[in-house]
Amino acid sequence: MLSKSQARTFFLGGTIVTFAIFLGLSWNSLSNDVPKQTNLQNLTEQVVRGKHLWESNNCMGCHTIFGEGAYYAPELTKVFERRGEGYIKAALMTQTPWAPRGRKMVAYGFSDAEATDLVAFFKWVGEVDLNGFPPKPDVSR
């Protein structure tokens, strides 16, 4: 039967080995995958300003992006492609809550410049190579 010291060796050994592999794979992803898949050359200051607005208003508290966030409002990874600049800016700049089908969004009343930054962020987000996410609907209605 397994002894306590063997059990401890299993714990320490497994942890150290898998953690080393994890660090190696992470290093590889960050130095090789990220520049390619996220189009680093397009990550402009405007996109970064947009990301900052995205965070400082906790948009992720209702929406998802890359499938991460909350489930109250639509996935926004492909919103630029789906709705285009005009629609997005209207939703961001309105002074009364945007409420398609009755579910309200916070009326941020962003300035035109801020809304443009967010649109740039969405455009960049939409171009990231996500290994096929979001899936294309494949059942016909």
Place this chain on the structure above:
Amino acid sequence: MKYQSQKVAYWFFAAAMLLLSLQIVYGFIMGFAHMGYDGLHSVIPFNTARAVHTNLLVVWLLLGFMGAAYYIIPEEAQQELVNVKLAYIQLISFLLVGVVAIVGYHLNYWEGRKFLEIPRPLDWLVVVNVLTFLGIILATLYKGKKRTTTSMVLAMGLVFAALLYLPGMVWFDNQTMDSFFRWWVVHLWVEGVWELIMGGILAFLLIKLTGVDREVIEKWLYVIVGLTFLSGILGTGHHYYYIGVGKIWLIIGGIFSMMEPLAFLAMALFAVAMYRKGEKRHPNKLALYWTLGTAVLSFVGAGLLGMAHTLPQVNMYTHGTLVTAMHGHLAFWGAYGMIVFSFITFALPNLTGRKLYDTVNGQLAFWLSNIGMLGMTAAFGVAGVAQVYLERKTGLEFGAVQQEIEVHFLVLVLNATMFATGITFYIIEFFRYGRPNNEAIGVEETL
């Protein structure tokens, strides 16, 4: 209890009960909002309610862990806590930081990253606070007569949890990098180091409640935490499928995260086996219920429901839908909510000297809260599966799908009411115990 300084644990538990109650209130706000009743929108918009709900959850769980550590470490190390006053200061300052953060969330002051919403300046206060906590725990262990496996695993879990808070405090311009390191906190906490904390607390409870030999229990503790890290560290890959990093994670994350339920299965089998093996029965029946309950429900919520959507082929469709919320609720409740409840149920009679071991209120609390939470899980699950099919398979628009599934949130709110009733009974019992006092020292039942 055996040591006077263990009394401080009581106040951590009391604070945890308070924050849990508030968490539930904000849960209801969101449940109603999903049903279409968003009357509070202008004061507490959904994102505020959500940040408050999840942050209160994490904070009351951490308070529970800290309280448990302040109780367990003196007993295991056979040594009073080195500085009790500092422990009280640590509790109060932790609560103050929490209050400021939550007020901030109502004023649009936050960092806006899921689960890590606390603004950066407050993060630093959390760091100082947690260092104080760890200082007290580690110094007590160091001065103590004994360093048992149980106390070392618990302490190791707490130290690693603190370290893993740091990757969440780095600023990235790239959303992909942001997400990548956010998971070092979120995933490596709940599917890594928190399981060490849970395992340590569980081992302590089983030693006390079943009377099985410590050497046997601690051997299996090593096996469980071994399985946790073996699967959980590389299992982080199940969050890297679709965020803009390579396809290697589909394979690594898929294989290793499929193994993660083994640690929870081992915990469930371990708890049941020790319960059967123990020849004596501790009179604190409710503590046994909760302890076996957490071992089983953590396997269901984290293990089985986690496994249900962890393969990349499935996750492609369920990623970021209400299916995730289904799993999130039963996993957090079954594993971490219930281990904290187990510990409180065990500790209260020892801290206060009142032996409410098997009361009607206590039974109602156990059954109503757990059945309510299982019902909530089912409601989220049905809503989630319908959402996945309609939105991701047929391409129906988000808003249209949400209207289709509104009715499941009625079911959610009804079950949440049952859950909340159970919690209310629990809190009533909590108050019936009264305050911790010195007469309770040295009189607890032992096996």
